[in-house]
Amino acid sequence: MQVLAQLTLNGIAVGAIYALVALGLVLIYKATEVLNFAHGDLLVVSAFSAWGLITVLGLPFWVAVLLVIVAVSALSYALDACVIRRIAGQPQFAGVMLTIALAFMLRGLVSMVAGPEARNYPTPFTGQHSSLAGVAIGHLQLVILGVTLAVTVGFFLFFRHTRLGVAMQAASQNQLAAYLNGIRVKRVNSLVWALAGACAAVAGVLLAPITLVDLTLWFVTLKALAALVLGGFGSVPGAIVGGLLIGLIEQYAGVYLPDGSKDVAAYLVLIAVLVIKPTGLLGEAHGRRV
Amino acid sequence: MHFDYHTRYRQGFALLQRPGERISYGLLMALLLVMPAFLSPFFLGELSYVFILCVASLGLMFLTGYTGQVSLGHAAFLAIGAYAHAWFLARGLPWPISLPLAALLTATVGVLIGVPAIRVSGLYLAMVTLAFSIIIEHLIGQWSSVTGGFTGMAVEDPKILGWSVSGPAGFYYTCLFVLVTVLLGLLNVLRSATGRALIGVRDSEAAAYALGIHVQGYKIAAFGVSAGVCGLAGGLLAHHLKYLTPDGFTLLLSLELVLMVVIGGLGSLRGAILGAVLISLLPTAISRLKPLLPPGLANQFGLEIFVFGLVLAVFVLFEPGGLNARWLKLRALLQSFPLYRRDTFKRNKRYMKSERYR
Numbered sequence: 001m002q003v004l005a006q007l008t009l010n011g012i013a014v015g016a017i018y019a020l021v022a023l024g025l026v027l028i029y030k031a032t033e034v035l036n037f038a039h040g041d042l043l044v045v046s047a048f049s050a051w052g053l054i055t056v057l058g059l060p061f062w063v064a065v066l067l068v069i070v071a072v073s074a075l076s077y078a079l080d081a082c083v084i085r086r087i088a089g090q091p092q093f094a095g096v097m098l099t100i101a102l103a104f105m106l107r108g109l110v111s112m113v114a115g116p117e118a119r120n121y122p123t124p125f126t127g128q129h130s131s132l133a134g135v136a137i138g139h140l141q142l143v144i145l146g147v148t149l150a151v152t153v154g155f156f157l158f159f160r161h162t163r164l165g166v167a168m169q170a171a172s173q174n175q176l177a178a179y180l181n182g183i184r185v186k187r188v189n190s191l192v193w194a195l196a197g198a199c200a201a202v203a204g205v206l207l208a209p210i211t212l213v214d215l216t217l218w219f220v221t222l223k224a225l226a227a228l229v230l231g232g233f234g235s236v237p238g239a240i241v242g243g244l245l246i247g248l249i250e251q252y253a254g255v256y257l258p259d260g261s262k263d264v265a266a267y268l269v270l271i272a273v274l275v276i277k278p279t280g281l282l283g284e285a286h287g288r289r290v
Numbered sequence: 291m292h293f294d295y296h297t298r299y300r301q302g303f304a305l306l307q308r309p310g311e312r313i314s315y316g317l318l319m320a321l322l323l324v325m326p327a328f329l330s331p332f333f334l335g336e337l338s339y340v341f342i343l344c345v346a347s348l349g350l351m352f353l354t355g356y357t358g359q360v361s362l363g364h365a366a367f368l369a370i371g372a373y374a375h376a377w378f379l380a381r382g383l384p385w386p387i388s389l390p391l392a393a394l395l396t397a398t399v400g401v402l403i404g405v406p407a408i409r410v411s412g413l414y415l416a417m418v419t420l421a422f423s424i425i426i427e428h429l430i431g432q433w434s435s436v437t438g439g440f441t442g443m444a445v446e447d448p449k450i451l452g453w454s455v456s457g458p459a460g461f462y463y464t465c466l467f468v469l470v471t472v473l474l475g476l477l478n479v480l481r482s483a484t485g486r487a488l489i490g491v492r493d494s495e496a497a498a499y500a501l502g503i504h505v506q507g508y509k510i511a512a513f514g515v516s517a518g519v520c521g522l523a524g525g526l527l528a529h530h531l532k533y534l535t536p537d538g539f540t541l542l543l544s545l546e547l548v549l550m551v552v553i554g555g556l557g558s559l560r561g562a563i564l565g566a567v568l569i570s571l572l573p574t575a576i577s578r579l580k581p582l583l584p585p586g587l588a589n590q591f592g593l594e595i596f597v598f599g600l601v602l603a604v605f606v607l608f609e610p611g612g613l614n615a616r617w618l619k620l621r622a623l624l625q626s627f628p629l630y631r632r633d634t635f636k637r638n639k640r641y642m643k644s645e646r647y648r
Contacts, residue, residue: 035413086607092412093360094606097552100545101602108596116591222424225417233414260432267421274418275406 005135007251013141015247016148017207021224022231022239023155024199030172030234031192034084034095039200040218041106046072046204048114051213054121061124069201076197080190103218111215118214126209144206151202152240168192223250226270232280241281303481322466331458335530336574338458341465342526344566345472347550349519351562352476354551356485357512358492359408360416363423364547367517369430369539371396371524373437376534379446393521400517404510423544430536442535445528465526472519476559479515488512492557549598553605555612564613572597 021039028036046068053064079102087094125139159165170178171188179185207217223246231242246266254262261268273280296302306312326334350364374395378388407418430437437443479485490498491508499505531538546569554565576594609616615635623630 083603083607090610094610096360096413096416097548098603098606100548101599101606104595104599105603106599108592108594108599111592112596222420226421229414229417260428264425264428267424270421271406271418271425274410274414278410278414 002135003255007255008248009135009137009141011248011251012244013138013144013247014210014250015227015244016144017203017210017243018220018223018227018246019240019243020148020151020199020203020206021220022227022243023151023236024196024203025221025224025228026234026236026239027192027196027199030236031168031189032080032084032088032095033092034099035092036196037096037099037221038079038103038106039196039224040221041103041110042072042076042197042200043204043207043220044110044215044217045075045106046201047208047213047217048110050205050208051119051121052114055119061122065202065205068205069198072201072204073194073197076200077190077194080193081186084193085186085190107215107218116215118212120212121209123209140206140209144210147202147206151199155236164188164191223266226266228280229270230273230280232282235280235282238280238282305477305481319470326459326462334458334462336571338462338465338526339530340567340570341462341469342523342530343547343550343570344563345465345469345526346520346523346547347554347562347566348469348472348476348559349516349523350547350551351554351556351559352480352519353512353516354548355556355558355562356480356492357488357509359509359512360412361419361516361544362416362548363419363421363426363544364516364520365539365541365543366419366423366426367396367400367520368524368527368543369426369536370399370517371521372528372531372534372539373430373443373524374521375525376443376445376528377436380443389522389525392525393518396521396524397514397518400521401510401514403517404513408506408509408513420541420544423539423541427536427539427541430539437536438534440536442533444533445531447529447532461529468522468526472522473559473563476519480559484508546598549602553602553612555614558612558614560617561612561614564617568601568613569598572601 021043024042025036025039028034028039049071050064050068053059053067054061059067083102084095084098087098123140125143128139130137130139159169167178167183167188168191170181171183171185172192175185178188203220204217207220211217224243227242227246228239229242230245231238231240246269249269250262250265253265257265306315325337329337346364346368349367350361353359353361371392375388375392378391379385383391403419403422407415407422410418431440433439434441480488487498487503487508490501490503491505495505527538528534550565550569551562552565553568554561554563573594576597580593605612611618619635622635
């Protein structure tokens, strides 16, 4: 029972990160119909720059986090405004290839600047635990949960109650109609990329202390894809639910299923969902259009 | 400039469309056949590796370029082919039986994956194949009784008619033979009714269906053929690597295969070969160029992957037709030399077309 509670807690903490990453992916997908394979590398960039700011320059944690968020949002805005925008109107596959190319370039740049070896940086919560009924609760896990909750609620309010948020929804539903209503679609799309970049920065800064600051952080994109598919592709609440579920499934699989199944559990879920129920849990049901 | 002018129906399907092609392809073949007399064993090995990747790239092109099914996980089929071939050899099967058997096994796996996978298309299919290849990689690592797990397994070095298969010249000719066979086979499939059906499925599933083409069946068949060809390439790759570990068949290899197909130009076998040649020679070229670069840049880990990304980005942005389109343009320029017009291949402006509900 205690093991189960501990696993659930760990699963929710990891799942919250997956949910954040999936949230960034789904924002970009809904706005520009590009599946951003470079999203994980934005996480890598933010983790490495957080390491640089905290360990090398010696800035306080929160200042570093703020700087990283601003910088990665700007990078993400620039990626859309300078590169991704040029392939609008080409087949979806072109977007996949272009973001894979960007992912390679970002990863190459990071390892050229910082070196490929793994490292770590201290946070104010590293190594601090509370105990509740025999379950160890790391303060970092609590922070992750809190931040994810805050980001989710923030996005909900933003998309529901601000002019820019509504404009973003409009542009993602029908670009031409939005443009005719006076929305600057290109700029709005780039701003969506910036938002997603901020999401990736938060996720990267929070994920790195759990794992390590390492180039393999980008693999979280693939987990987030599984989360997206499980929750229903293109659905924002689905991304959150899917992320949490994938986190839980992984933790349970690591203990209750045979050796080695923790690493593949997310991918098995992805295949199973796509084959059995391609719309996912919360996805919009839609017919085929020819 | 050359225009297609057919006086008989059958001319449209001819393997060699132009009069000069017989000579130029013959010369190329002769050049490739006499290569071993001039090149050092190292370069022969490199060329054999290029041929192997060409075979794999042809396999993926058949699926992605001609049937329109995106796969980001073809390294899994290479892995299955390689391990199956090595396992059959270790069980004492002769080489000429083991290799086709490995290809057949891979094709079966391809069909088994294809049956559920073609229920989804586009991005979803890309994700399914991606997940499949990661699962296969882990499976190979775990199933140590057959694959040797993470410690790996050695590949035996059999002899046919006294020739060592993995000696430099012997292996070169083996790879060349397999490449030419696969290329001719695919060319012939693609100019038959089957090939036109596949292209129909790629361009519009609904139209193909309305014309009486069994869309699902053709997609599964294309998956099987593509997997089988990649299995063949995997079997050869086993001899090139000589020692198999799961690390040899990671996601990066899958992505490299997709890179070859995209950079070569989707929808052309020539593109598959050009792309494979470019991508397989790029790492060697980078390591040769490294001494010329300033030492601060040259010793950096990550330069290679950066260049890969740069090349891919440049092609996607500026030449979506890939190397094949570039070649066609160059040929048109040479053939119509003083009369070449700048706008011959100008692309029309396209507008956003949603694929969200496909």
